């Protein structure tokens with residue numbers, strides 16, 4: 001018997017683009033191939049030939065079947081592409097996020113920490129050091145460790161960061177390990193002292209900037225509505241001149257949904273090589289993406305970015321990495337199937353200001369995702385159970401979705417915020433995932449045709 005593997009089809013020019021959902025191979029199919037895969041499988045080889053005998057010669061059909069079998073679009077063993085829903089048991093940590101400070105100079109309208117920041121405080125140096133001890137104690141054989149500083153605005157407490165790094169580096173030296181650092185910042189404190197810290201410890205720096213002045217000041221106003229924009233741009237320029245490797249993290253709000261392309265170009269012209277843009281989903285308060293119309297607007301904008309990226313590829317020009325397209329592109333081209341969209345529950349935890357451990361930085365203060373304290377009751381089994389539950393193949397809707405191996409199930413913190421659980425997806429988020437992945441496939445097909 002011959003079976004048809006799971007496929008996604010989308011039109012491309014005058015043919016059809018086919019994605020093998022399991023292997024992530026991409027094909028452009030001619031009429032004869034399409035006629036075959038549109039039959040009802042399973043079938044015997046002779047059945048295929050008989051059903052299409054009035055349209056194609058036997059020889060052409062045999063060649064097409066052979067080709068389809070070689071490319072595993074047709075398979076003889078149904079179990080060939082079944083994949084595991086099991087995940088490796090996680091018994092070490094190699095990455096922690098540290099919630100350094102609840103202070104921030106801004107009042108971003110979509111900030112997930114807006115309310116909780118009122119209750120939270122700054123992390124003390126002792127808790128930061130204890131968190132580093134906790135990481136080392138639980139790092140097992142892992143030699144490459146990652147510490148990310150976040151908040152609020154972590155650079156407000158840059159002295160704590162500096163002393164924590166000094167402490168962590170001493171431990172790393174003694175334990176023959178290496179630590180990578182990263183920070184997510186609003187960019188307003190990137191003055192000489194903070195930049196020196198960043199440069200000397202090669203801290204990977206992500207600046208939250210949504211685009212031009214109008215966008216930024218609407219989405220991310222100062223606490224008292226001050227306009228700090230000139231200062232921010234000057235800090236970014238200064239950081240770039242000092243050789244700091246910075247990337248941009250831009251949030252797309254209801255307000256900026258029609259200016260995604262414009263803002264992407266703006267950020268590229270500012271010198272960012274990596275631009276990460278994500279829609280803000282959340283409970284409606286006028287700023288969040290919350291309707292099909294919003295999603296349609298963003299899709300139009302992504303189409304413009306796709307054209308821009310295609311032209312740059314064709315003319316061999318350098319371009320910034322636009323993660324909404326470049327991430328799926330790289331996953332498909334490298335065939336790195338995802339079981340999760342991020343490192344959640346895999347060797348990673350987020351630590352709140354008081355040493356409480358949570359599943360991820362966006363879930364801190366949510367009791368459902370509390371994993372214990374750095375000083376006492378952390379349990380790897382809890383982490384492993386979450387990794388199992390959050391495996392894309394174990395989640396009802398994801399497990400039958402054609403983009404699952406590329407999307408990995410999306411951000412589960414968004415699911416939690418939207419539904420109060422990690423199972424049901426924000427439907428608008430899914431629409432955008434599928435659309436971005438379709439655009440990435442289109443870019444690949446375009447490249448196949450031109451080469």
Ligand code: SF4
Pocket residue numbers: 392397398399401402403404405407408409410425429430431433434
């Ligand atoms: S698009 Fe939605 S349903 Fe599909 S894999 Fe991603 S999160 Fe799951």
Ligand code: SF4
Pocket residue numbers: 341342343344360361362363410411412413414
């Ligand atoms: S669940 Fe979402 S917010 Fe949390 S680490 Fe993953 S992508 Fe980031």
